[in-house]
Amino acid sequence: xxxxxxxxxxLIGATAGLIVWALHFGAIYLANAIACxxxxxxxxxxxxxxxxxxILAATALALLLLLGIGMRARRRPRVRDGAGVRHFLAxxxxxxxxxxxxxxxxxxxxxxLVGPCG
Numbered sequence: 001x002x003x004x005x006x007x008x009x010x011l012i013g014a015t016a017g018l019i020v021w022a023l024h025f026g027a028i029y030l031a032n033a034i035a036c037x038x039x040x041x042x043x044x045x046x047x048x049x050x051x052x053x054x055i056l057a058a059t060a061l062a063l064l065l066l067l068g069i070g071m072r073a074r075r076r077p078r079v080r081d082g083a084g085v086r087h088f089l090a091x092x093x094x095x096x097x098x099x100x101x102x103x104x105x106x107x108x109x110x111x112x113l114v115g116p117c118g
Contacts, residue, residue: 014089016069017097024062028055036117051116059108070097
């Protein structure tokens with residue numbers, strides 16, 4: 001890995017939860033827009049309306065990814081000689097992952113409160 005890429009890796013790791021949130025946000029809004037635009041809102045998947053099923057599945061997947069990111073950040077080593085930056089990045093990763101999990105849950109809950117294409 002080049003020096004520049006190695007320098008970006010910790011930052012990307014610290015923002016991994018926010019990246020998952022952004023992908024979830026884009027995916028559910030894109031799926032909803034396509035389904036509504038093409039008249040697929042009435043279709044069913046597993047006996048349920050397709051849009052809520054897809055959004056809830058995407059939400060479950062995003063939350064599992066966030067759980068994995070959080071668990072990995074939590075396992076990082078405690079502060080030792082020269083490890084202050086790593087400790088800070090681990091805590092930053094945990095904080096952004098918790099924030100992202102809250103946002104993903106909020107977005108997923110909307111499907112239970114608001115009808116598709118409404």
